[in-house]
Every structure is written in structure tokens, then in C-alpha cells.
Amino acid sequence: MQCIFYMIRKEFLQVFRDPHMIALLFVVPLVQLFLLAYTITTDVKHLTLGVVDYDRSVSSREVGRLFTNSDRFELVGYAESPRQVGDLMRAWQTQMALLIPAGFHRDLQRGLRPQLQIVVDGVDGNTAGVALGYAQQILTEYAQDIALQLQRLGTPPATHQLRLLERMWFNLDLDSKQFMVPGIVVVLLTIIPMMFASMGLVRERELGTLEQLMVTPLKRHQLLLGKIIPALILAYVEMILVMLVAVLSFGIKMNGSYLLLAFFSLLYLFTTIGLGIFISTWTQSQQQAMFFSWFVMVFMILMGGFFIPIENMPVLLRKLTYLNPMRYFMYILRDIFLKGSGLRYLWRDALILGLFGFSILGLGVAKFQKRVG
Amino acid sequence: MNAIEVRDLKKRFGHIEALRGMNFQVREGELYGLIGPDGAGKTTLMRIICTLVMPDAGEVRVKGLDVRQQRTKIRSLLGYMPQRFSLYPDLTVEQNLHFFAELFQVPEAERRARLEMLYHFSRLGPFKNRPAANLSGGMKQKLALSCALIHTPQVLVLDEPTFGVDPVSRQEFWEILHSVQKEGTTILVSTAYMDEADECDRVGLCFQGRIVAEDTPANLKRRFSYPLYRVRGSNLFRLQEFFRSIPTVHSIQMFGDVLHVSFTRQPRAADWQAWQTQTGGGLQEWKTEAPSIEDVFLEVLEEEK
Incomplete structure (x- = not known):
């Protein structure tokens, strides 16, 4: 029993003797957290918008203003013609264009249904879809x-209006960080233990110390427990560190039980x-x-x-993911968080x-038992 | 009872027969040397004795304990130093020693005294806080030896411990081994340096998975009954060719910049002078030479073939 303690x-x-190891264990996860939390974002913000306004009226300006009121759209400029918008889009300067036809204001006041055109750069389908959704809203x-x-x-309304009230559950602001950070915890709990165990044991073999350990009274199961x-x-x-930073400086909300989190993590760590x-x-x-x-790891993450x-x-491929333990833990952790x-x-x-796990x-x-003999 | 007892030991790895019926005994308190070329089976033999590898056939006992059944007991009374330096390079000298003392469950009080003694032996005391990676080759070997000795083993097994170590450190290392032996430890050591055989009480010549000859170094050398000469000349290769043509020559071996030539009949001074003229002065110097273990070994190999 004591032998396990000595191994540990x-x-x-060894870990604390090696500056690389310390960096790997404590700096890399934090960098990862910062980078991933900010870069892998599904939020669509600051979409560049070009406006072609043939109407030049109070209403057309009002529509333009509504778009630029939120931080979702950013007006890059007014264009003279659809052709000019096309040029802007080709030059990656605008992702969406709003075309307001002449007579827009007049038709609106008369209760007619004027048409607007929205052109979206479809190269990035995800963003295009989200942008269109925002615009429609x-x-x-x-x-x-x-x-x-x-x-x-x-003036009586042109049609009966059906009003749609949207309400997001669990992640009210559709903040993608809330979704990504639990994922980062999962990735950390995958890579660190896997590398530590595999490289630690192989290193002992590479150095020849495995053989040296085997001639001591240390039993194989004690050696393994020691790893x-x-x-x-x-x-x-690692998990505590990353969660502290996530909760304190990213405002990640942890809605579930910490105990449950620790328990599921143990199963996954096995x-x-x-x-x-x-x-x-x-x-x-x-x-x-x-x-x-x-x-x-790459396979598991993908x-x-x-x-x-x-x-x-x-x-x-979807069926194949049932063989991936990370899939379950990813769901569980996001559920808990x-x-x-x-x-x-x-x-x-x-x-x-x-x-x-087992x-x-x-x-x-x-x-391992068989291999070491 | 012998400290190590090996009977009809056989071991094969795939197509390779590493040990083909090996027999030998190491007596209590003896320093026994195994000598032989690479691939003779020395390392396999030692790994079997240390319970790291299972034998295919035959019997191996360490202090009367069977390597198949009583591994744990054997491990606690045996010290093993593998061929390659295998300690933790990132731990200090002292941390390495402590770690192995702990694994062998050396009692705290005893441990301190033992450490003092090992530091004294190895003169590693002043370097105890240095990471093992930063030690010189000779010091590394001494640290590995110290780690193998930390639990005062009754039997010490060393696999080419002086390989790649400078001559001064090698000498020092053997001195340590002699003092360990004086404490009553039985030592089995393998070496590729033939000159080290003289340091052993008995030597076993290992070849193709068998012990082909075994005796004290002195007795082994006495087996070499042919008059032996140490010969120098301007062109050793031409000289070697020349001696091959002499019918009374028994064997020729090249040792660095000299030839060892043995004869079936003692040559006379007149013979040497004749040879000198025949080689046109290429033969420059000849002297009788006491046979070394290497001569014996090469001779035995010739007989084996």
C-alpha cells in the first residue's frame, strides 16, 4: 500500500521538476480556454451591411437604422446600385445588402405591402442563415x-397579424461561450490524462526504469495505480482551475451539481x-x-x-459516434452546466x-499486465 | 547451497534460440564473471535470474528459490543493474536512492546508515542534489549500482556494468564490487571487456547460449598450452599472411597493433631470425607472452567450431 504512495x-x-510539464498542465489549458471560448463562436455579430436606398425617405432611413441599432449589423455604406453591392460583396466588404425600392414609404403609408430585397453572401452558409433570420426578425x-x-x-391592417414570441431556454442570450466552455473541459479531461498515462508508462519503458521497477517488490497493479x-x-x-477561470472571468454559469460533475468526470477519466x-x-x-x-483525441473530438x-x-457517421465515449460526456457536461x-x-x-470506463x-x-510479464 | 543454480536452461525468442541448455552455479559469496560476445545469451540469462523473463525449460534457483514460483521473494533479496543506465534522470541522486529504498521497504533508521555507506563507497555524497541526468558516465554507473545495493541484497546481478565507462572509473567500479563482495554479497557480473575477467573469482565463457568453459582465471589461462608470442611488425596484415604459411603456427590473433601467435612447437631463436629475413625485415619484434583470457576464449571458440 505504501509503495503506491511512494510511486505517486x-x-x-517528476512533474514539478519539469518546466515543460508545468506549462503543459497549467498554461496550455488556460490559453486553450481563452482562445477557444472567443474564437469558436457560433454567435453571428457585426455582419457587414450595405444599403441601396432608391426611396430616400423617412421610412427607408428608419429601416436602415433598425438594422444598425443592434450589434448584429454594421453599416459599411450606401451603394448606388445593385451592381455596386455585388462588387462590395466580391471584395469581402459586405456580407448582406438591403435593397429598398422607390415608393417604399408611400406604399407603406397606404397600407400596401411594399417589397424589400435582401441579398446575402452565401459562401458561409451558417452565417448567411443566421443573418437572414436576424433580418427577418x-x-x-x-x-x-x-x-x-x-x-x-x-386604417385597418392589411392582414391579421400573428405575433411570434421567441424565448430561448437554458441559454437566454444564445451565448456560445456557455456552450463551448463545458466542451473545453471535456477536451481537457481527455487529453491530459490520456497523455499523462500513456507517455508516463512509455517513458518508464524507454528509460529502462520499468524493468528496474519490476525487480523491486512493487507489484504491477501498484505500479499502475501509481500512474x-x-x-x-x-x-x-486542471478541471477546477479551468472552471474557476471560466466562472470568474467568462461569466460561465454552472447550473448543475458540482458533485455530479465530479462523479461523471471520474467515469470519463477511467x-x-x-x-x-x-x-x-x-x-x-x-x-x-x-x-x-x-x-x-482528434477522432474523439471530431x-x-x-x-x-x-x-x-x-x-x-452518426451511428459511429455511439462508439465514442466523449459523445456521452459532452452531452452530460453541457446538460449539467x-x-x-x-x-x-x-x-x-x-x-x-x-x-x-470500466x-x-x-x-x-x-x-499492460500481459505486456510487462 | 549455491547462491545461483542454473540447470539445462533453455529460452527461445521466436526463431532465435537465446539459451540452449545452459548449466552453471555461482557459489555463496563468489564473484562470478560471465564473458562472451554480444548475442551469447548473457543478458537473457540474467533477466531470467532476476525473474523478468520466464524460462522455457530447465531450472533456475536463486538462494534455493525457484524463479518460476517465488518471484517476489527472489526480488526482495536480489539487486539488479541492467545494461543501460535506467534511473530517473530528472530526479536527483538522493531522490533516486530514496525512491528505491522506499520501494524495497528499507526501514528508516537502516536507510540512513546505508545511504552514508553508499555515498562513501561511490563518493557520490557531494553530488547528492544533482539531477542524475547531469552526472558523468562513471558516476551514473555508480549511482545505478548504489540503487541496486540500497536494500543490501544477498545476490547482486550486473549486466555489463562498465560498458562505455572510462578506464579510471572502471577500476574504481571494480574496487567497489570487491568491497561489496567482502560484505558477503554474491555477485554475478557480465562483461565484454576480457581484461576484467581477472577481477573475478571464477569466469564462465558464454557462447551461443551455452557455457563453453568455466574456471578461475588462472586455471583458464593454464589451459592454453601453446607457446605464445607477441609479435610486432611494419605491416601486420602481411605478417599475418606470412605466419599462416608456417606449419608450426597454431593460431594467429590480431590485438590492436600486435599479433598474438601461438605455436604447436616452441620456435628457436634461429627460426625467428630466418623468418625475419624471409619477411624482408617486416617482422620487427617478438616476445613470449603470458596468455590472457581473451586468448583462451578465442582458442575455446576455435575448438567449438
Whole structure:
């Protein structure tokens, strides 16, 4: 029993002796957090807008103003003709153009239904879709306002108005950080333990110290625990660090139970540490272990719903994601963070995650035992 | 009872037969040297003795304990120093020593005394806070030895411990081994340096997975019954060719810048003078030479072939 403690202490001595390791463990995650939280954003903001105004009236200016009132659109300028707008779009200077025909104001006042044209740069489909949604929202509201005004003036409304009230649940402002940061926690709990376990064990073999350890009374399971426990401790420390920063400086809301979070993380860590041990039995050098870990990690992230929504994948790939333990943990963590879900809703995923954890760790340990002999 | 007992030991790795029926015993308190070329099976043998590899056939006992059944017991009374330096380069000398003392569960009180003694032996005391990576080759070997000795093992197994170490450090290393032996430790050591065989009580010549000869260094050398000469000349290759044509020559071996030539019949002074003229002065110097272990070894190999 004591031997495990000595192993763990040795691991930490080595970690803290190595400045690269400290950087890898504490600086890189924070940089990752900052970069990913700000760059991987699905918020569509500051869309560049060009306006072609043939009407030059109070109403046409009003429409333009409504667009630039929010931080969603940014007016880059008025154009003289649709052709000019096309040029602007080709030069990447504007993403959306609003064409207001002559007589817009007049038709509006008469209660007719004037037409507006919106041209969106469709190169980035996602952004284009969102921009169009925003534009429709703004114009619908404007139309309703006008209708109300006309009603007050005694002109009957052209149609019966159906008013749509939008309400977002769980993430009121559609703030993508709230969605991304739990994902970053997942990625961290994947990469750090996997690399620590795989490279730590391969390093012992590379150095020949594994053999040296095997001639001591240290048992193989003690050796493994001496690697698994430090990996767990480090992973939790990382998680606490990243969450502190996320909550304190990014305003990330944690709606669920911390205990539940810790529990699910443990199940997931069994998986990633198990993978690390597995990789270590496959590889001869730290470089190989690093390469394999990256490969596994990239696969897990791409198929785990971190930034590629699983729902958008082709059927075959979507089915394949069920084999990816990260997929479950990603869902669970976002549920806990954003919805504050409890075990009542998550027990199925917990079961699957636990199954993954124990079988992968079990396989890794069995393979290691056999390999070291 | 012998400290190490090896009978009919066989081990194969795929197509390679590393050990083909090896037999030898190391007596209690003895310093036994294994000598042989690379691939002779020395390392495999040692790894089996240290319970790191399972034998295919045969019997191996360390202090009467079976390597198949009593691994844990064997490990606690055995010290092993592998061929390659294998300690933690990022830990200091002292941290390495402490770590292995802890794993071997050396009691705290005993540990301190043991450390003092090992520092004294190895003269590593002044460097105890230095990371192992920053030690010189000789010091690394001494640290590895110290780590293998930290739990006062009854049997010490060293796999080419002086490989790649400078001559002065090698000498020092052997002195340490002799003092360890005086403490009552049985030592099994392999080496590729033939001159180190003289430091051992008994030597086993290892070749193709067998012990082909075994005795004290003195007795081994006595086996070499042919008169041996150390010969110098202007062109060793031409000289070698020349001696091959002499019928009374038994063997010719090149050792650096000299030839060792042995004869089936003692040559006379007149013979040497005749040879000198025949080589046109290419033969410059000849002297009788006491056979070394290397001569014996090469001789035994010839017989084996």
C-alpha cells in the first residue's frame, strides 16, 4: 500500500521538476480556454451591411437604422446600385445588402405591402442563415409596428397579424461561450490524462526504469495505480482551475451539481486513462505514444459533438459516434452546466459512460499486465 | 547451497534460440564473471535470474528459490543493474536512492546508515542534489549500482556494468564490487571487456547460449598450452599472411597493433631470425607472452567450431 504512495510522490516530483510539464498542465489549458471560448463562436455579430436606398425617405432611413441599432449589423455604406453591392460583396466588404425600392414609404403609408430585397453572401452558409433570420426578425417587428401605427390612425391592417414570441431556454442570450466552455473541459479531461498515462508508462519503458521497477517488490497493479492516481489528481486540479477561470472571468454559469460533475468526470477519466494505458502497451517511444494519443483525441473530438453537431452528420457517421465515449460526456457536461440536469435525466448516459470506463480501463490494465510479464 | 543454480536452461525468442541448455552455479559469496560476445545469451540469462523473463525449460534457483514460483521473494533479496543506465534522470541522486529504498521497504533508521555507506563507497555524497541526468558516465554507473545495493541484497546481478565507462572509473567500479563482495554479497557480473575477467573469482565463457568453459582465471589461462608470442611488425596484415604459411603456427590473433601467435612447437631463436629475413625485415619484434583470457576464449571458440 505504501509503495503506491511512494510511486505517486515520485510522479509528482517528476512533474514539478519539469518546466515543460508545468506549462503543459497549467498554461496550455488556460490559453486553450481563452482562445477557444472567443474564437469558436457560433454567435453571428457585426455582419457587414450595405444599403441601396432608391426611396430616400423617412421610412427607408428608419429601416436602415433598425438594422444598425443592434450589434448584429454594421453599416459599411450606401451603394448606388445593385451592381455596386455585388462588387462590395466580391471584395469581402459586405456580407448582406438591403435593397429598398422607390415608393417604399408611400406604399407603406397606404397600407400596401411594399417589397424589400435582401441579398446575402452565401459562401458561409451558417452565417448567411443566421443573418437572414436576424433580418427577418427585424423586419417583422418593423412591419408590426407600422401596422399598429396605421391601426391607431384608423386604417385597418392589411392582414391579421400573428405575433411570434421567441424565448430561448437554458441559454437566454444564445451565448456560445456557455456552450463551448463545458466542451473545453471535456477536451481537457481527455487529453491530459490520456497523455499523462500513456507517455508516463512509455517513458518508464524507454528509460529502462520499468524493468528496474519490476525487480523491486512493487507489484504491477501498484505500479499502475501509481500512474492512475496522479493522472486523476492532475485532471481534477486542471478541471477546477479551468472552471474557476471560466466562472470568474467568462461569466460561465454552472447550473448543475458540482458533485455530479465530479462523479461523471471520474467515469470519463477511467476511459481516458484506460486509453492512455492501452496506448502505452502499443508503442515503443514517447513520440509514438504522443502521436497515437493525438490521433485518438482528434477522432474523439471530431466525432464527439464538440464543434461539429452530431445531428448534422451523415447517418453512418452518426451511428459511429455511439462508439465514442466523449459523445456521452459532452452531452452530460453541457446538460449539467446549462440545464442543471440531475441524475434523474442522466442515468442512462452514466451507465454507458461507466461501461466504457470500466471496460477500457480493464482492457488497458489487462494488456499492460500481459505486456510487462 | 549455491547462491545461483542454473540447470539445462533453455529460452527461445521466436526463431532465435537465446539459451540452449545452459548449466552453471555461482557459489555463496563468489564473484562470478560471465564473458562472451554480444548475442551469447548473457543478458537473457540474467533477466531470467532476476525473474523478468520466464524460462522455457530447465531450472533456475536463486538462494534455493525457484524463479518460476517465488518471484517476489527472489526480488526482495536480489539487486539488479541492467545494461543501460535506467534511473530517473530528472530526479536527483538522493531522490533516486530514496525512491528505491522506499520501494524495497528499507526501514528508516537502516536507510540512513546505508545511504552514508553508499555515498562513501561511490563518493557520490557531494553530488547528492544533482539531477542524475547531469552526472558523468562513471558516476551514473555508480549511482545505478548504489540503487541496486540500497536494500543490501544477498545476490547482486550486473549486466555489463562498465560498458562505455572510462578506464579510471572502471577500476574504481571494480574496487567497489570487491568491497561489496567482502560484505558477503554474491555477485554475478557480465562483461565484454576480457581484461576484467581477472577481477573475478571464477569466469564462465558464454557462447551461443551455452557455457563453453568455466574456471578461475588462472586455471583458464593454464589451459592454453601453446607457446605464445607477441609479435610486432611494419605491416601486420602481411605478417599475418606470412605466419599462416608456417606449419608450426597454431593460431594467429590480431590485438590492436600486435599479433598474438601461438605455436604447436616452441620456435628457436634461429627460426625467428630466418623468418625475419624471409619477411624482408617486416617482422620487427617478438616476445613470449603470458596468455590472457581473451586468448583462451578465442582458442575455446576455435575448438567449438
